[in-house]
Amino acid sequence: MTKVLIATDKPFAPAAVNAIREVVEGAGYELALLESYTDKAELIAAVADVDGMIIRSDKATREVLEAAKNLKVIVRAGAGYDNIDLEACTEKGIVAMNTPGQNSNAVAELALGMMVFLARKGYNGKAGVELRGKNIGIHAYGNVGKHVANIAKGFGMTVYAFDPFVAKEAIEADGVKAVDTVEELYSTCHYVSLHIPANDKTKKSINYDLLNKMPEGGILVNTARKEVIDEEGMLKLMADRNDFAYISDIAPDCKDEFAAKYEGRFFFTPKKMGAQTAEANINAGIAGANQIVNLIEKGDETFRVNK
Numbered sequence: 001m002t003k004v005l006i007a008t009d010k011p012f013a014p015a016a017v018n019a020i021r022e023v024v025e026g027a028g029y030e031l032a033l034l035e036s037y038t039d040k041a042e043l044i045a046a047v048a049d050v051d052g053m054i055i056r057s058d059k060a061t062r063e064v065l066e067a068a069k070n071l072k073v074i075v076r077a078g079a080g081y082d083n084i085d086l087e088a089c090t091e092k093g094i095v096a097m098n099t100p101g102q103n104s105n106a107v108a109e110l111a112l113g114m115m116v117f118l119a120r121k122g123y124n125g126k127a128g129v130e131l132r133g134k135n136i137g138i139h140a141y142g143n144v145g146k147h148v149a150n151i152a153k154g155f156g157m158t159v160y161a162f163d164p165f166v167a168k169e170a171i172e173a174d175g176v177k178a179v180d181t182v183e184e185l186y187s188t189c190h191y192v193s194l195h196i197p198a199n200d201k202t203k204k205s206i207n208y209d210l211l212n213k214m215p216e217g218g219i220l221v222n223t224a225r226k227e228v229i230d231e232e233g234m235l236k237l238m239a240d241r242n243d244f245a246y247i248s249d250i251a252p253d254c255k256d257e258f259a260a261k262y263e264g265r266f267f268f269t270p271k272k273m274g275a276q277t278a279e280a281n282i283n284a285g286i287a288g289a290n291q292i293v294n295l296i297e298k299g300d301e302t303f304r305v306n307k
């Protein structure tokens with residue numbers, strides 16, 4: 001019998017697991033569940049006989065993929081697929097997919113939520129500041145960036161965006177000011193919200209020089225990936241500019257230094273929470289399950305991300 005595994009170190013909401021089960025069992029397949037595992041060996045054992053697999057930020061390394069002898073398709077229920085070894089997938093004839101857009105509203109809501117939290121000093125009773133009237137720059141105008149732009153407009157913020165892969169006209173059609181360079185985005189905006197993927201071109205690209213272009217009171221909001229930040233440059237900036245703050249859904253490796261020196265100038269979630277809503281889990285989970293069934297039954301490769 002065709003077998004599909006949900007392998008989630010950070011479990012989906014139970015309603016999402018039920019929804020995935022309906023799709024998978026409705027296709028006549030068996031569903032297996034591996035949640036909250038603590039050891040890579042558990043994942044390696046669980047993949048041994050599966051045909052399809054749904055993961056989140058779980059690491060689908062070459063070792064894991066080689067242990068999955070029957071695997072035909074792996075779906076990252078979410079946007080970023082930097083956790084999948086795509087080369088190994090291609091070599092083994094495994095189709096790798098993501099589910100773009102399915103969890104993006106949840107991530108965008110968290111970005112704005114964290115901004116309010118820091119602006120109001122963690123709700124400590126002291127006077128904070130408002131978001132209204134501030135400039136926000138959307139760094140990469142994809143699914144999440146668009147939602148952030150929309151919500152930010154509701155707060156009365158002025159929204160700018162930079163995305164070399166999206167036509168300026170398309171950005172401006174949404175009532176967002178498109179800028180020509182990444183430097184212009186950072187020098188114009190009090191807040192910059194990051195939505196770039198982590199890849200060879202973007203890793204460590206958010207560096208001291210770029211961040212130092214932000215105006216007085218600049219705040220970087222990261223719901224993307226910690227790897228895109230040059231942490232050495234970030235720490236230098238925190239030391240050089242006591243007006244600068246960093247908000248992130250993915251705590252940096254140097255988080256202890258923030259805790260020791262920069263109270264009130266940062267906020268990090270304890271665990272990546274952006275996509276952690278019932279709605280996002282259900283949307284991404286059902287999409288992933290349907291994509292697996294459609295690939296196996298009809299060879300439908302929509303949302304394939306490896307060559």
Ligand code: 3PG
Pocket residue numbers: 010056057058077078079080081103224272273274275276
């Ligand atoms: C994504 O790339 O979709 C988000 O980073 C969500 O990741 P998660 O599924 O691990 O919460």
